[in-house]
Amino acid sequence: MISYQVTAFGQPLARSEHPTPAPSGGQVLLRVLAAGVCHTDIHTWEGGYDLGGGKRLSMEQRGVSLPLTLGHETVGEVVAAGPDAPADIRPGQRYLVYPWIGCGDCKVCRRGRENLCAAPRFLGIFRPGGYSDHIMAPDARYLVGIGDLRPEQAAPYACSGLTTYSAIRKIPPEVLAEEAVVVIGAGGLGLMCVTLLKALGCPVVVVLEADGARRGAALAAGAHAAIDSGAADATAQARQAAGEVWAVIDCVGAAGTVQQGMDLLTKGGQLILVGLFGGELSLSPALIPMRAISIQGSYIGNLEELKALMALVRERKPRAIPTDCRCLDDAQSALADLSAGRVVGRLLLGPHSAQPASRASGAASRPLSATPLQASQP
Numbered sequence: 001m002i003s004y005q006v007t008a009f010g011q012p013l014a015r016s017e018h019p020t021p022a023p024s025g026g027q028v029l030l031r032v033l034a035a036g037v038c039h040t041d042i043h044t045w046e047g048g049y050d051l052g053g054g055k056r057l058s059m060e061q062r063g064v065s066l067p068l069t070l071g072h073e074t075v076g077e078v079v080a081a082g083p084d085a086p087a088d089i090r091p092g093q094r095y096l097v098y099p100w101i102g103c104g105d106c107k108v109c110r111r112g113r114e115n116l117c118a119a120p121r122f123l124g125i126f127r128p129g130g131y132s133d134h135i136m137a138p139d140a141r142y143l144v145g146i147g148d149l150r151p152e153q154a155a156p157y158a159c160s161g162l163t164t165y166s167a168i169r170k171i172p173p174e175v176l177a178e179e180a181v182v183v184i185g186a187g188g189l190g191l192m193c194v195t196l197l198k199a200l201g202c203p204v205v206v207v208l209e210a211d212g213a214r215r216g217a218a219l220a221a222g223a224h225a226a227i228d229s230g231a232a233d234a235t236a237q238a239r240q241a242a243g244e245v246w247a248v249i250d251c252v253g254a255a256g257t258v259q260q261g262m263d264l265l266t267k268g269g270q271l272i273l274v275g276l277f278g279g280e281l282s283l284s285p286a287l288i289p290m291r292a293i294s295i296q297g298s299y300i301g302n303l304e305e306l307k308a309l310m311a312l313v314r315e316r317k318p319r320a321i322p323t324d325c326r327c328l329d330d331a332q333s334a335l336a337d338l339s340a341g342r343v344v345g346r347l348l349l350g351p352h353s354a355q356p357a358s359r360a361s362g363a364a365s366r367p368l369s370a371t372p373l374q375a376s377q378p
Contacts, residue, residue: 003132004331005067009047009059013131013332016067020134023082028089028137030076030097034151034325035130037334037347038159038188041070043276044125045335052255052280064126070331071130071349072099072123073158075151076137085140095143096154096310097135099123100162100300115300130155131331131349144306147314152323156192156346157309159300160321164193164249165309166301167272168200171247175270180204180242184229184261185251185275186214188346191221191321193249196309198222199318206242208234208260213344221319235263245269255279258295268292274299325350 001020004013023029043049048058074097081089102109102117109117121138123129128136137143146154171181181202183193186209197205198221207218208229215226225241227234239245246269248261253275261271262283271293288295301309312318322345326334334347 001132001134002328003069003128004328005069005131006045007067009045009066013045013070013335014067015329016069021136023080023085023136025082026084026139027082028085028140028143029079029081030074030095030135030137031079031351032071032074032076032130032133032135032328032349033094033351034075034155035071035132035328035349036073036155036159036188037071037331037338037343037349038073039338040072040159040276041124041335042339044068044070049276050278052278055280068125069128069130069132070124071132071135072125073155073160073348074099074123074130074135075146075155076130076135079134081140089140089143094146094151095137096146096158096306097123097130097137098142098144098303098306099125099129099158100302101127101138101142112304113302115302131328133328133351142303144303144310146310149313152325152348152350153320154310155348156188156321156323157313158306160189160192160346161196161309161313162301162306163274163298164189164251165196165312166305167249167274167298168193168196169305170272170296170298171270175246176200176202178203179244179246180206180224182206182208182238182242182245182248182261182264183218183223183251184208184248184257186211186218186223186226187251188321188343189274190214190251191217191345193251194218194221194223195318195321196312199312199316204242206238208238208257211341211344217322217344221321229257229260235260238264248272249274251275253277255281262293262295265291265293269294271295273297321345323348327351 007014048056100115102114103119204224207223207226218226244266245264254277
């Protein structure tokens, strides 16, 4: 079994070869077919989050121990199942692996909200993830069918899809059906948010994004307008395109984007934060009730939400975000390119034999989808 692991924060990933584990109990062993490279992987690899003012939340403070195999957006093919796994889990079946696993015993987990567990066991953060040729699901209930979706299309739904779907569902139905929604950021998270907003019937989606290529991808994904977030009149342009802004989803989560989102809201509007770039922000508490605005954090999503999301994807076939695959051996260069802002859409790591084992950072890679923004169909 080959894995790429963080052995020291901020240092290059280390290639590790070790025996492939055999599943026990209700565990299921899967061969990894596609593993998304997410910005949360960057934070984990670097060792923490920027809290602003010189403060950081370290991964060690969060309970992360090394070595760690990254990767929480994973589609795999069943290789073997433990003796307690359901009989209908058979070799060759393909599944999306739900990674946001809790302790299983606390009241939060019993309520079906494992993603909010105070003692998490998230795959790719606290337990081995998908930057490997195999992954172990701790229980078959964490496997979600992908239907006819290609593995590279399905994998990002475990994080970028689930995170934005859960955020969107926090918007009141009448607002989602009748009003424009502003999305800040058009990285993998923001582009996924655009496609799901359109699939859920949002009439107008306006995107704020500094990068021109990503603005183009946002328009191709279905955005009504894509505005340069760095422009001096960006807020005015967004208001002109959206009208009254009742809902903003911030897929960046930096101090500047949060302020921009608050500035956009009409009285009674809602800002939902999902991005984790960090920093710190000063605000006047009196203005929050006076404007009757709400600021809400939304942290990934639960297992039932992922099942509902995949049902939505199968039924309404939202546009697929651009995807690009690299060989597992290129995990380090993939992280570097994402960190440097050289990615539009989602990078994925494919099976070890997908391509030659060496590639310079930033070099061309094999696209997984011939038409990356086509509908999610086989």
